[in-house]
Amino acid sequence: MTWWQALIDAGAVPATFAPSPSAGRGPSDDTGTEPAALVEDAELQAHPIPERSTAWIPQAVSFLAGIERWSVVAYDGVVQIVNAYVAAAIRRRDRRGRLQTTRERSRTFAIAPVKRMKAPLRELLEQSAADVEPIDDELVEQPARYLEQVESTVRRVRAGLERDLAEACAQALPADEWLVLDGLLSRSPAVARHPRALGVIKSHATQFLEGRGLERALTLPCGHRTSVFAVRGGHTRTEVYSWYVRLWPWEGNDLLYGLLRIEARADSETVARATALSGWLWAERTPLATPATRWDRLLYPLHNVEEYLKALAPREPSHLRRVSRLPQTGT
Amino acid sequence: MIARPLPDQQASPAPIGRVVATELKPATPHQFHFWTATETNIGIGAIVKVGAGSGGEGGEQEDRVVYGVVTDGFAYSDLATPLHDVVGAEGDPTRAAGAPTARQEIRYWTAAVLRQTPEEPLQPVPLGLVYVADDADVAQALRMDAFLYSPAPTAIPIGLYTSAGREAPVYLDADFLLGPEAAHLNISGVSGLATKTSAVEFLLGSIFAHFPAHKGRIAALCFNVKGPDLCFLDQSGDLSDEDRRRYERLDVPPAPFERVRFYAPLKADGVNLNTLRTHPDLVGDVEPLTWGLQEVVDFAEVLLNRDDIDAKADAFIDFLRDRVLGRTFEDGFGGTHRVQTFADLDRLFRSIFDGLEIASGGRSGSDTWRTHHIATIRKVRNRLLNISTRCKGLVTDDGPSSDLPWSEFTDRTVYVIDIANVDPLGQDLVFTRVVSKLREQLERRELGVDAVIVFVDELNKYAPGDGTETYVKKMLLDISERGRYLGLVLFGAEQFRSQVHRRVVGNAGTQLFGRMDMDELATPGYQVLSPATKSKLATLPIGELMVRHPHFTQPIFVRFPKPPVLRGRDGVERFPPAADVPFEDAVVRQLVRLDRRIRPNQVKDLIADREPDDVRRALAAARRTRPDDAFAYFRKALGNRITAEAPVPREHQAVPPLNQISDEPY
Numbered sequence: 001m002t003w004w005q006a007l008i009d010a011g012a013v014p015a016t017f018a019p020s021p022s023a024g025r026g027p028s029d030d031t032g033t034e035p036a037a038l039v040e041d042a043e044l045q046a047h048p049i050p051e052r053s054t055a056w057i058p059q060a061v062s063f064l065a066g067i068e069r070w071s072v073v074a075y076d077g078v079v080q081i082v083n084a085y086v087a088a089a090i091r092r093r094d095r096r097g098r099l100q101t102t103r104e105r106s107r108t109f110a111i112a113p114v115k116r117m118k119a120p121l122r123e124l125l126e127q128s129a130a131d132v133e134p135i136d137d138e139l140v141e142q143p144a145r146y147l148e149q150v151e152s153t154v155r156r157v158r159a160g161l162e163r164d165l166a167e168a169c170a171q172a173l174p175a176d177e178w179l180v181l182d183g184l185l186s187r188s189p190a191v192a193r194h195p196r197a198l199g200v201i202k203s204h205a206t207q208f209l210e211g212r213g214l215e216r217a218l219t220l221p222c223g224h225r226t227s228v229f230a231v232r233g234g235h236t237r238t239e240v241y242s243w244y245v246r247l248w249p250w251e252g253n254d255l256l257y258g259l260l261r262i263e264a265r266a267d268s269e270t271v272a273r274a275t276a277l278s279g280w281l282w283a284e285r286t287p288l289a290t291p292a293t294r295w296d297r298l299l300y301p302l303h304n305v306e307e308y309l310k311a312l313a314p315r316e317p318s319h320l321r322r323v324s325r326l327p328q329t330g331t
Numbered sequence: 332m333i334a335r336p337l338p339d340q341q342a343s344p345a346p347i348g349r350v351v352a353t354e355l356k357p358a359t360p361h362q363f364h365f366w367t368a369t370e371t372n373i374g375i376g377a378i379v380k381v382g383a384g385s386g387g388e389g390g391e392q393e394d395r396v397v398y399g400v401v402t403d404g405f406a407y408s409d410l411a412t413p414l415h416d417v418v419g420a421e422g423d424p425t426r427a428a429g430a431p432t433a434r435q436e437i438r439y440w441t442a443a444v445l446r447q448t449p450e451e452p453l454q455p456v457p458l459g460l461v462y463v464a465d466d467a468d469v470a471q472a473l474r475m476d477a478f479l480y481s482p483a484p485t486a487i488p489i490g491l492y493t494s495a496g497r498e499a500p501v502y503l504d505a506d507f508l509l510g511p512e513a514a515h516l517n518i519s520g521v522s523g524l525a526t527k528t529s530a531v532e533f534l535l536g537s538i539f540a541h542f543p544a545h546k547g548r549i550a551a552l553c554f555n556v557k558g559p560d561l562c563f564l565d566q567s568g569d570l571s572d573e574d575r576r577r578y579e580r581l582d583v584p585p586a587p588f589e590r591v592r593f594y595a596p597l598k599a600d601g602v603n604l605n606t607l608r609t610h611p612d613l614v615g616d617v618e619p620l621t622w623g624l625q626e627v628v629d630f631a632e633v634l635l636n637r638d639d640i641d642a643k644a645d646a647f648i649d650f651l652r653d654r655v656l657g658r659t660f661e662d663g664f665g666g667t668h669r670v671q672t673f674a675d676l677d678r679l680f681r682s683i684f685d686g687l688e689i690a691s692g693g694r695s696g697s698d699t700w701r702t703h704h705i706a707t708i709r710k711v712r713n714r715l716l717n718i719s720t721r722c723k724g725l726v727t728d729d730g731p732s733s734d735l736p737w738s739e740f741t742d743r744t745v746y747v748i749d750i751a752n753v754d755p756l757g758q759d760l761v762f763t764r765v766v767s768k769l770r771e772q773l774e775r776r777e778l779g780v781d782a783v784i785v786f787v788d789e790l791n792k793y794a795p796g797d798g799t800e801t802y803v804k805k806m807l808l809d810i811s812e813r814g815r816y817l818g819l820v821l822f823g824a825e826q827f828r829s830q831v832h833r834r835v836v837g838n839a840g841t842q843l844f845g846r847m848d849m850d851e852l853a854t855p856g857y858q859v860l861s862p863a864t865k866s867k868l869a870t871l872p873i874g875e876l877m878v879r880h881p882h883f884t885q886p887i888f889v890r891f892p893k894p895p896v897l898r899g900r901d902g903v904e905r906f907p908p909a910a911d912v913p914f915e916d917a918v919v920r921q922l923v924r925l926d927r928r929i930r931p932n933q934v935k936d937l938i939a940d941r942e943p944d945d946v947r948r949a950l951a952a953a954r955r956t957r958p959d960d961a962f963a964y965f966r967k968a969l970g971n972r973i974t975a976e977a978p979v980p981r982e983h984q985a986v987p988p989l990n991q992i993s994d995e996p997y
Contacts, residue, residue, distance in 0.1 A: 052426065052429070053429075057431050093431070093432055096433065097430065097431055097432050097433035098433050099432065099433075099435075283431055284431055284432070285419065286419040286420060286426060286427065286430040286431075287410070287415075287416070287419050287427075287430050287432065287434050288415045288416075288418060288419040290410075290411045290412075290415045291411040300430075300432050300434075301432050304409075304432070304435055307409065307435070
């Protein structure tokens with residue numbers, strides 16, 4: 001019996017709320033406007049990048065990605081009690097192009113404002129749930145904002161897992177091997193300073209450019225990259241170098257179609273390598289990361305890591321997999 | 332008793348896959364699905380085991396062990412639609428091949444359940460780990476343990492199961508191959524791949540080596556119906572080291588048959604053998620197969636068509652058979668006859684016709700003899716006497732017969748009857764008479780052996796599913812349906828199983844399949860096979876067979892070694908057939924074979940200016956008697972030369988026509 005079933009048996013009201021699946025970073029990581037300083041060219045330019053046939057592709061690369069899942073499983077009055085699961089993994093690509101998992105971590109936990117729960121249910125939760133993540137109880141009376149807080153908490157836990165894995169991997173990374181992260185490189189200073197680590201950002205809520213530079217970046221032709229610019233990202237405000245790469249023609253779609261932002265170590269070597277690194281990432285658009293909806297920006301190896309983690313994730317409780325939320329008639 | 336193989340030395344063999352079941356593709360009591368690593372050595376036909384205690388979905392231990400044979404395989408990636416591959420490669424296949432990351436792939440297999448232990452309650456296959464079957468597992472999976480490890484084993488090696496990097500002997504149960512539980516074997520396959528005949532040759536050797544003593548003695552009788560296929564069963568063929576290793580693994584001696592007796596009819600000249608085994612070094616072992624009236628008359632129906640045999644003709648033949656043949660018989664016109672040959676019969680007929688003509692005095696008078704109308708008598712005469720003409724060489728006019736040793740068949744001996752060059756009518760006669768005699772002798776337990784395997788190739792020709800009823804087909808049906816009670820076992824071979832009579836193939840307890848034609852595999856008889864199994868059948872290499880046997884719940888692929896005998900084509904190259912020799916030389920050759928002291932000139936002088944028929948008769952007598960002094964016997968049998976006498980003028984120089992039947996068409 002699950003811990004939330006025990007709560008329900010003890011008087012909690014069963015719940016079936018699960019948020020829409022979110023495969024990407026939320027706005028909190030990458031929102032708003034950040035100033036950027038060009039470190040290549042006098043003004044932002046579009047540079048052609050090498051075709052796949054001539055692109056340099058490292059022989060060994062590790063890819064890191066994570067997933068998160070959460071759902072409200074019970075109510076104690078208006079207190080929403082959440083079951084969450086986060087996982088992250090690193091899969092290493094060998095010379096034959098096969099991906100093998102080298103590191104992985106996961107965590108299943110409950111999220112509840114324990115102080116606002118009735119005593120018997122609170123005691124039962126503490127007894128039956130092995131891992132409880134506390135949450136601020138100020139927003140309990142505002143269910144929608146409370147859920148945003150839950151989502152933020154889950155994302156933070158996931159980011160922590162990913163950071164731990166990335167740091168461990170970066171520390172042991174062989175001399176000829178690269179590490180590609182799904183998301184911000186700047187989240188971990190140690191990783192952000194690694195000479196063979198790249199962050200691949202698919203969402204573009206934060207804009208680093210403006211004016212003519214922004215226009216050139218967002219209308220970047222397929223097979224081109226922008227000039228390199230310096231940004232400070234993550235909670236640590238670690239400086240990294242960044243540039244945009246267009247994987248697929250945006251014309252006929254939208255400005256962000258096939259557009260990636262790359263983060264790498266803030267070093268002159270990064271500027272020197274930006275074209276070669278872009279050619280490598282451009283080559284990574286094959287195979288397509290379908291059926292993921294963001295396949296135009298999702299590199300297949302990162303998609304593969306996500307699929308791997310999804311395959312290992314515990315199945316959702318059956319009552320959460322109900323197709324319809326219409327009231328049951330009992331017939 | 333055969334020792335049980337020791338369990339695999341490896342304490343805990345590594346699993347090669349895991350059973351998976353979904354709502355759409357669940358595991359059932361008869362089928363399951365499993366995945367393996369992309370690089371795996373299992374394939375279609377591999378035997379696998381879902382092991383005991385391998386852990387189910389929830390990690391629970393399972394005591395149930397399930398054996399299965401892989402019947403289908405699938406490979407796919409996470410590609411949602413082929414179009415995505417085109418888009419990713421921008422329409423250039425070489426780009427797709429050069430992608431830095433290989434898509435996630437799966438090797439997904441479907442297996443049919445061979446056996447579950449415990450057998451009750453019969454349940455769906457547990458979702459456990461999958462292992463490659465070892466020798467002991469193969470024996471269990473194919474239910475061979477019951478007849479392989481018993482105190483009185485009845486196991487006959489049929490070949491080696493060689494899938495998944497393993498090699499395990501596969502055995503047939505003699506009780507189900509040679510009776511009495513089930514019997515008969517049928518083998519299908521396209522021509523020219525040296526599989527059908529080779530498989531039967533190997534299996535006969537295996538049977539001779541492993542036929543259990545408690546089941547008695549066994550022999551094989553093979554009809555050689557095409558070329559030199561079975562003409563060199565006593566000669567060694569070339570075997571590779573790999574073949575010899577397989578023989579050792581199967582515990583079958585890699586040697587040609589020790590005892591083979593060859594029979595072939597004579598050619599029309601009555602002295603040269605009608606076979607391709609006429610090389611001087613080998614022809615001495617070939618016995619002529621010649622039959623006289625006594626042997627043929629019981630099978631006259633085989634040689635006469637329905638138009639020939641009406642009720643009246645049938646009655647007259649019965650009269651001859653019951654009252655005349657082999658007896659001292661008075662013809663009613665003052666003549667006494669003892670009819671033993673076609674020549675004697677002809678003399679009887681002439682005597683009857685002459686007698687009737689004389690009795691009628693040239694007028695319209697009596698036209699019946701012993702209640703049989705003269706027209707019927709003439710018709711039967713024409714048909715019967717024509718037999719020796721139509722089957723010249725096989726049926727002798729007036730010589731004694733040379734036949735198989737019907738009461739002296741010996742254990743583990745192959746009897747080969749070469750009828751490859753005999754016309755279809757003669758083949759009909761040989762089939763019918765030989766099979767009838769075998770049945771008759773086995774019924775009386777007077778054959779000399781307890782069981783006989785009859786091997787007939789080209790069942791498409793001799794037992795077709797459609798077409799007219801022939802005596803050969805009747806005989807083959809008879810063996811198929813009733814033979815096993817007698818110990819008469821049919822090993823049949825054909826190219827197209829679907830076109831052989833259903834009861835012939837349906838009664839075969841054991842069925843072997845070599846490489847098959849795709850058109851043949853598309854016929855309804857193969858619907859039970861998976862597309863992958865059919866595909867494998869269509870590309871089977873030489874020396875590999877698919878086996879169906881009553882103990883095996885699913886078809887099994889086995890590999891058998893090349894037979895240790897000389898193949899027909901190789902035999903003809905190594906022992907080229909001798910050209911037909913002149914009559915005198917042929918007589919000399921046959922007499923010298925009986926007695927090596929005989930000088931050729933002595934024989935040639937003796938038979939000079941003698942009637943060939945007289946010589947043939949004397950030769951046949953010597954051949955049959957096999958005297959110590961063959962030449963003396965031959966000379967005595969030939970008799971003294973008799974000078975022709977002047978013909979005595981007869982009362983009637985010409986036979987007047989019989990007015991009343993002058994328009995009869997005979």
